Amino acid sequence: MSSDNQPIPVLVAGALGRMGSEVVRAINSSDEYQLVGAIDNQKDKEGQDIGSLIGLDPLDVYISSDFEGSLCSASQNVPKDGTNNGAVLVDFTHPKVAYNHTRTAIAYGVHPVIGTTGITSEQLDDLSKFAEKACLGSAIIPNFSVGMVLLQQAASAAARFYEFAELTEMHHNRKADAPSGTCIKTAELIEEQRSSFNKPLVNEEEFIKGSRGGCRSSGLRLHSIRLPGLVAHQKVMFGSNGETFELSHNTIDRSAYMPGVLLVVKKIRLFNKLVYGLEKIL
Known part of the structure; x- marks a missing residue:
């Protein structure tokens, strides 16, 4: 009160x-x-x-x-x-x-x-x-979920050890903006630990524009999915030689x-x- x-x-x-x-x-x-x-x-x-x-x-x-x-x-x-x-x-x-x-x-x-x-x-x-x-x-507040805050903190900590990372967020198909504010916030927290990600190893070519997601100036790539049946979901995937490390959060109900x-x-x-x-x- x-x-x-x-x-x-x-x-x-x-x-x-x-x-x-x-x-x-x-x-x-x-x-x-x-x-x-x-x-x-x-x-x-x-x-x-x-x-x-x-x-x-x-x-x-x-x-x-x-x-x-x-x-x-x-x-x-x-x-x-x-x-x-x-x-x-x-x-x-x-x-x-x-x-x-x-x-x-x-x-x-x-x-x-x-x-x-x-x-x-x-x-x-x-x-x-x-x-x-x-x-x-x-x-x-891009996301009011305590679990999402914990994911973001874990992703920020992991970014110190991985040079390659991509983010995927999934929401219902009535969400107007993409990528989500939550996903952008997660990317910003990751970028506080490292300024550059995903150094290109080949000359990539997209046969369909946007296939590789949106690319931030840091090199981080963000992917957005919109489908009925979804509420709010986010995954952060890090990659290194011989391993991947994934963090995910799923909102089942508002x-x-x-x-x-x-x-x-x-x-x-x-x-x-x-x-x-x-x-x-x-």
Whole structure:
């Protein structure tokens, strides 16, 4: 709970989506949080109770497509005494709006917790400066799974010993961005240990463009698969003479992300800057 033992007020953007509705259920299941806003752009659901729409009892929180209006209402809970408490926005929407949603939330004094991927490194740098100027705890989390954080740490450690590595990520076919933000984050952590990978030994030729995946400046190759039936899966494969070393993580159900979401919502109000990655909060 907050410092005055009041539940943490939370808005959910993308509340009717698969991740958003799971967040609403998680918020509703704990006395430490209070749902104060449900934002979604499904016009035919406007004004309807979010609880009833996702199979819960009525929550007296109604769907709104007015993003800024919802933030403005929630910002009334932000104290003016510099204690950096206030409302938290959990956003699972679309890569095209993730940057603007984050910046707008900071402008309104609402702590953004962004699970939407697709924010570029340039946008991340801009948001970091904006959050620091506002002294407002903000989080961009490519993946809320504790298991994924452990995989990334293991991959980073292994990168010190292997010069050849490739990454594969697999998601459902409604995911808009590729490669996933999680996969990019994993590649970045690997590259912190070694600047160059996969020195070419032959002149490769792709008969179908993209067959070898996307190649980062470090030489790391990233492959994306999109199929119905998948949730979220990632594999990192290292190779050396006479051996391969594989790390993999599989998300079976979206409920796996909820402990991480709730943890970030609870802790982000203690920060006064933007944090990128769940490992910075654990």
